[in-house]
Amino acid sequence: MAKMMYRDAVRSTIFEAMERDERVVVLGEDVVGGMGTAGGPEAIGGIWSTSTGFYDAFGPDRVIDTPISESAIVGAAGGLALAGKKPIAELMFADFIGVSLDQIWNQIAKFRYMFGGKSTCPAIIRMAYGGGFNAAAQHSQSVHHFLTAMPGLKVVMPSTPEDVRGLLREALRGDDPVIFLEHKALYGVTGEVPDGDWTIPFGHARLTRAGQDLTLVATGLMVSRCEAAADALAKDGIGCDVIDLRTTSPMDEEAILDSVEVTGRLVVVDEAPQRCSLATDISALVAQKAFASLKAPIEMVTAPHSPVPFALELEQAYLPSAAKIEAAARKVLGYR
């Protein structure tokens, strides 16, 4: 068991995979950094310090520093995967996915299906997402909802260093394209990571708090905010299940339904705006499959239907907080 930061879990898991499997290739903007400068190469090692030391260890053919060309980065990952490699592409910010969306949505997600199952495309596309840095509308977004809506992709949202390791290993062992969403606010979070060769299968949620009165469902950064709300409620003798989905595609429907069948009360927390979101998706699931268990209307704590604002006060108002989650929980608990 070792204590490590989320970003180090990303880096060390990829490093270990590259040592173990020469098919693993990393590509992206500044994954080496400093190429073509007096200070480089390896002046950066990834803007999130998730590829520090890779270039020296594995060289330019396996640590491919790319120009700012998101379509070409994702497309090249697709081509590498079709040609038998295991590429891990980094989009510096999830917001840049718009530039490369065709390659994600029309290409890598669909190769296997369009080609009648004859090909695999084990490309991992990592990207940093989420708000809280006053980075405004084009560097703060959560993108999991529309990626989850794309058949052919798997979507992973680790909330702890341990989950980073287990889920990234699982992604590397599989043969499907994986979107790996790393929350910017989590990179500096430290946690225990068990030793040994283990993975976390996709579609298996983690119960981080157990209780009989209310179910809280979340992903990524929102998990810790749910935990904070649950801990506050516990002081009043209210017990919450906090479910960290870990992957939104596939999604552990059973964990949600099993919990709601006990608690009868659900608050879904989502960092993205609510319309056509993961929150509405989960609400629909529960309304359809656990209707008889519900003791109160489902509440959703989400971002509002606006772009992510810049100013401190505005962004605080925008993002779901522990206080907002607690308030929603009390509303659900107070119903009738």
Add this chain to the structure above:
Amino acid sequence: MQLSREQMLQAYRRMKIIREFEERLHIDIATGAIAGFTHLYCGQEAVAVGVCEHLDTDDKIVSTHRGHGHCLAKGCDVDGMMKEIWGSREGLCKGKGGSMHIADVDVGMLGANGIVGAGAPIAVGAALAAKLDGKGKVAITFSGDGACNQGTTFEAMNMAVVTKAPCIFVFENNHYSEHTGFEYAVGTQQDIASRAEAFGMRVWRADGTDFFAVHETMRELLEYVRAGNGPAAVEFDTERFFGHFEGDPQRYRGEGELDRIRETRDCLKKFRASVVSAKVLTDADLDTIDAEVLDQIEAAVVAARAAPRPTSEDVLADVYVAY
């Protein structure tokens, strides 16, 4: 380079297969027997075959919406392709892809593509894989004069140059991007190769209706790329004998244009004239192939018509390896 008699016969047969495959599709689509959107390659056969005759299965190609020719030239099965286009579950892609998404990774064919310009980045990735393997293999992306205007093509060209990927950008200038003329849509009003040159690549140009010109150009180009000199590009001037899609009324064509290009720019006619006048092959040699190919295509259609259809149970198959 002098081609052997066998090589010439094989090249002619491959071009003829593409031609008759497409001419037959044109008929079966018009009658409504085949559903969907189809873009015929007919007229450009010398490019696909002149390029792919140099490749083996470890060399990769990425194709376009007008991809049947590239697929056939790279070795995709004729029957499997016909069944795919007819939508059978025995098709090369089990009826999941259809005309625009034919692929066979086992022969190094990484997919036709319904999105214009989407193939170039994928080819760069395949080329990076080849570079990593270090066996002198290449990846080729076919692009038209339409795809040469897409940002993805620009990104891919730059990335290939920066990473010294053994990627070859084959531009087939058939003078029409969908229904718009090259002279309008390519802002340089020059050629496409000069654009690739501006990205820092060595470029070649040749008449894409002359099989021997294509073949010789590619011999030189491939020698250069396989030697580890990074990417290269080539522009082939060619002709599209049908519309953008099947059913296209082609009102943008000039008076008598289709007759003229069929008469003067037909790569199969030019091939025949060239080899017969040089006395390396006879009309009889080629006539024999013509007859055999017609029979082969007829048999492929008969098989495709009779092939089993997919069922609703097949919809969810192959979305994921495991989910």
